[in-house]
Amino acid sequence: MKLSHRFTAGSALFDDPNLVATAGLVPVMGLAERAGLGELAQEHLSVPTDKGANAGAKVSALVAGMVAGADSIDDMALLRHGAMKKVFSGCYAPSTLGSFLRAFTFGHVRQLDAVASRVLIDLAATTPVLEGIGEYAVVDVDDTIIEVHGYAKQGAGFGYSRVRGLNALLATVSTDQTAPVIVAQRLRRGSAGSPRGADRLVADALATVARMRDGQEGRPVLVRADSAFYGHPTIGAAVRTGADVSVTVRLTSNIRAAIATITDDAWTPIEYTEAIRDEATGAWISRAEVAEIPFTAFTAQARTRHVPGRLVVRRIPDLNPKKGEGQDQLFDTWRFHAFFTTTDPDAADTVAADKTHRAHAIIENVNADLKNSALAHLPSGKFAANAAWLVLAVLAFNLTRAAATLTGPQLARSTTATIRRTLVSVPARAASSARRLRLHLPTNWPWQQAWKRLFATVCGPPPSATT
Numbered sequence: 001m002k003l004s005h006r007f008t009a010g011s012a013l014f015d016d017p018n019l020v021a022t023a024g025l026v027p028v029m030g031l032a033e034r035a036g037l038g039e040l041a042q043e044h045l046s047v048p049t050d051k052g053a054n055a056g057a058k059v060s061a062l063v064a065g066m067v068a069g070a071d072s073i074d075d076m077a078l079l080r081h082g083a084m085k086k087v088f089s090g091c092y093a094p095s096t097l098g099s100f101l102r103a104f105t106f107g108h109v110r111q112l113d114a115v116a117s118r119v120l121i122d123l124a125a126t127t128p129v130l131e132g133i134g135e136y137a138v139v140d141v142d143d144t145i146i147e148v149h150g151y152a153k154q155g156a157g158f159g160y161s162r163v164r165g166l167n168a169l170l171a172t173v174s175t176d177q178t179a180p181v182i183v184a185q186r187l188r189r190g191s192a193g194s195p196r197g198a199d200r201l202v203a204d205a206l207a208t209v210a211r212m213r214d215g216q217e218g219r220p221v222l223v224r225a226d227s228a229f230y231g232h233p234t235i236g237a238a239v240r241t242g243a244d245v246s247v248t249v250r251l252t253s254n255i256r257a258a259i260a261t262i263t264d265d266a267w268t269p270i271e272y273t274e275a276i277r278d279e280a281t282g283a284w285i286s287r288a289e290v291a292e293i294p295f296t297a298f299t300a301q302a303r304t305r306h307v308p309g310r311l312v313v314r315r316i317p318d319l320n321p322k323k324g325e326g327q328d329q330l331f332d333t334w335r336f337h338a339f340f341t342t343t344d345p346d347a348a349d350t351v352a353a354d355k356t357h358r359a360h361a362i363i364e365n366v367n368a369d370l371k372n373s374a375l376a377h378l379p380s381g382k383f384a385a386n387a388a389w390l391v392l393a394v395l396a397f398n399l400t401r402a403a404a405t406l407t408g409p410q411l412a413r414s415t416t417a418t419i420r421r422t423l424v425s426v427p428a429r430a431a432s433s434a435r436r437l438r439l440h441l442p443t444n445w446p447w448q449q450a451w452k453r454l455f456a457t458v459c460g461p462p463p464s465a466t467t
Helices: 025-034 037-044 055-068 074-080 094-102 106-126 198-213 232-240 253-260 350-371 383-405 416-424 448-459
Strands: 138-147 164-174 181-188 222-225 244-248 289-297 307-317 334-341 428-433 436-440
Touching: 025 037, 025 055, 025 106, 025 383, 025 416, 025 448, 037 055, 037 106, 055 074, 055 094, 055 383, 055 416, 074 094, 094 383, 106 181, 106 198, 106 383, 138 198, 138 350, 164 198, 164 350, 164 383, 181 198, 181 383, 198 222, 198 232, 222 350, 232 244, 232 307, 244 350, 253 307, 253 334, 289 350, 307 350, 334 350, 350 383, 383 416, 416 448
Parallel strands: 138 222, 222 244
Antiparallel strands: 138 164, 164 181, 244 334, 289 307, 307 334, 428 436
């Protein structure tokens, strides 16, 4: 591709009032309106003074800015270019939106949490973003450090990653047919331990999932987490709701003693790195193996806190750096990775339980996605404003993912950056004809069929009622 030589110094003019840089916001925010985002925010938010006036419109504007790529308050200015005020109402100035966020308290953040959960429930009912949730659902819990700079950030500190920042605790929900969306979130001090408040978050997440399942009797919800969350408060909160758990355990003395009781003939090879399937027997030839034993967690605590289940252990040969140098081992030594689960062995045997648990890593993709979009920065010095920013980022993430699922399977599992590039950041010219507003988009847009499917679904006539 070569630049045309016909440009001059005065060839670029910012003089067209009818252009829109992000025409994809039209169907995406139409979907948000159908999910009740503005109405729910107006109903539930009680931010005081004139800063909290028109809360529904301001929340919608903040989410729209994040969908379009904003990761700071100043970036919200992209809502006020060209024909945006023809296409949307309530295109607030960045200073107005910043004042709105700074008026938040912890109670207002919790009100916004309620809005986010209700919007997700409606998205799950009207889009395939969580298709199959009535039959199978997995809730993953993890926390991540959002790095901050400067000394004016309330609550910033050094956590387990030794990076100065604030700690975001997230819970995602996914099915065997869909990519994860975020079902609960909390912003905490940077020095907060991973399990702090996780019991409340898990309870809130499972309550929202139960509402999305709407009484459908499928398999119990599975809560997955890493070893930082292996404790009775988190696991107990899940078990009390009837959910199963699959949580990594640390190799403490009692865990090592339990692993030592596993007999040599109990280990089963699994599909793992460099594994090969024997065509004759169908078995895996692998250096990684799994086994399980019955196990009761928290036996050192009161009997009412005991949680029966099973301990699933994966063993991998320990690396011998001197192998081949005359220092070969006389016998294999192993590295062990164990997790505790309450799943029914008839529903998930040892190999299936291990494979399911390893899929917990999908939540890391969600963490990375958020940090590559709206959570690239936490824009305010006030903790409550940043906590509200996190909830708004979650709303934008879920809304973007739901919009992508309406276009077909190609973009259903894509990252926010890909969805924004293909569906949202589409330039258009707004024109009026017969009192109707039309958008003229570029010819030969590579993803125009997906865009048209989304637009027709959201902005077309409502579906007919069925009896």
